[in-house]
Amino acid sequence: MKVKHFFVLICVVVLALSACAPEQITETAAPVEEETEEVTDVVTEEVTEESSSEGEAMPQACLDDAFGCAVIPEGETIKIGMGAPLLGDYSMFGIDISQGVTMALMMDDGFEGWTYELVAEDTGGTAEGGAAVANKMVTDPTVVAIAGHIFSGSTDAAIPVYDKAGLPMMSPSATNPDLTQKGSAVFNRLAFTDADQGKAAADLLFNQLGFTKIAAMHDGGTYGQGLADVVKAEFEELGGEVVAYEAITPGEADYVAPLSAVADAGPEAVYFGGYAADAIVMMNQWAQAGLNDVLLFGCDGTYGVEFTEKTGANGEGAIAASLVPPDSDEKVAFDAAYLEEFGLEAGELSAFTWSSFDTGGVLIAAIESVAFVEDGTLFVPRGALVDAVRNTDFVGLTGLVKCDEIGECNASGPTFYKVVDGAWVPLELVSE
């Protein structure tokens, strides 16, 4: 009898142990997503609208502007603010993005003798940090625009503060779809959301690649499942058929069974929302599961050198999305300049290097379209600048930047890549 009890005890221990099985592989290849902490009280300060100090007469354009003007005397710099995680676990994102924006500001000749300067403050990647940085930024009268913030939570907390002060924002990396749904006039972003990506993927699958029957798979995570759901809904809306929808457990070594079940439904392509680690295992078992002639279509979590390295010949022909722009002369020149300036390859710290460079470019273009000099002082009408950023029409490294009415500015969407001879090649360059 003792033995039986002992067994039951052991089995309970085993079940408990397996319940807390370590998440085998964690990765942060995908868009920056972080804890969505609720910020209860965002301190919003009334900013002195009249930043003109000595009481001298303001130009008419400033008096007409809803938020007044930023007044920048000779010898000062035009400041662009940034709230970014510069220290701690996520510092690589903040450092990379601040360096990308710095490159844009450095490569510009300045405006009528005034040069640009980036003022980056640490948010720690948190909502509280985001609110604190925003409140600090609005007290500096020479800060005219904000590049950022970087994480969605910290951006969310900062938007109301900048909204009151009339500081236009352009975030290269905050992907949470809700951010642009709150009716803020100042918030814009260059990052594409997961919804955009799913839409673009479904469109590519149905309209350009001509598939009518696909399967959707995901790893059960918020990011992966979210993408797979968007693709499924969009693809069906376009008139295609989603013949199988299957989830896998991330971090396992054998996906032959779920893949075989998907193969049995006869899809022409399989969309996968999830990270490279699982996509690699799946790709290596592709033929085993009877998916020989079926395309694997991944997301920006799937994209990366690791995928091509570890799938070898098995990965040939797979497609994935990425926010890394395709190579162009400008990109090559930028990469070289970045390497020289910071001693790092562009994209080594995060995938946002290029979009942050474009963020800087967009803000400079907007400032130059509204700023004017009078009596040796530079005036930047704040309200006009907010509109100018929203009305951006800019071609950068990442393609066309043109904002819609809610501030989604990534007009070109993700870039899709295909594995050709063991390397990711932009889809439009693949000749077939």
Next chain:
Amino acid sequence: MINKIKDIKLTSGLILRLLVGLIVVIYLGWRIFQTAFSEGTYGTDTWMRFLIAGLVIGGMYALIAIGYTLVYGILFMINFAHGEVMMLGTFAGYFILEAFATIPMPTEADPELMFLNARPVIALVITFIVGAGVSALMGYLLEKIAYRPLRGAPRLIPLISAIGASIFLQNAAQLLFGPQRRQYINPDFLWRGTGWMIPIGDKSVMITYTGMFSFVLSILLMIGLFILVKRTKLGKSMRAVAENKQAAALMGVDVDSVISKTFVISGILAGSAGVMWGIHNGLFNHYVGFIPGIKAFTAAVLGGIGNIPGAMAGGMLLGLLESLGPALLGLDFQLKDVIAFTILILVLIFRPSGLLGEALTEEKV
């Protein structure tokens, strides 16, 4: 009075078992009926793929499960660090294969040729010997350091020690080798994703070379173990120690050395399974032994712990259940572990001694 209470207890237990049994039978019948008659049934080729995947993974579970059973049979303890013994075998095999892939052996036809592909069989044999050797050494040390000092302690104490050893080894491997995923470099003829194509109907099913290789090797190792236990002097003394330590000692069997050798044998099997895991599945990191360890323990209990054929059958059965179960029941494939552990609980309710029964009877304990 006492008799009466005993009677009531028995009947309530019986009723509970009957109830659970009834629910399970009705549910299974309903699900299988649904799968069989709904439109979503899979084709023959798909069932073949499930079957093949199940057999390959089952073979590896069986090898690891034997390690649990051997140790339990002799010491009546569960060696929870067994999965980590396998993990170290996987790492050892990886480093050897990686080294072979960088030793140049140029020929006239191919100046780029490396030892790995020039002498693939020798390379694989050495890899398995080193992988199994490292795991065997680890098993030996584990017993010496973590279990032998606790030989006389109550049974829960070595169990805790085993869990501690498991966590220690996992973290040590992470510190030594880093947390990143690595991938096995196979010789060309065993490349992952290649295999024989078996035509079934108008489709064809692939039996991968790595899968076939792992399956055949695990069967051979199991036959080898069976012969060792049944036909050799060491096997005889192992059985004697399992039956009664004191009596075996009185008969002149060196109990300590037999226990050490048992750990070495289970380490050899786990190490081989670890190298197979790497060759067949490719990607691994320091957590590679954790889940297979838990699954293999389940397999050992399923077949009847302490019973070697039971562990083999349990491993195979668990592998098949995992790949066929969700399909048969028409459930999500994410639920395969739920199915496997539910089966374990059911077996414990209806046959606490496992499917093939424990090798020892209760009076012996």
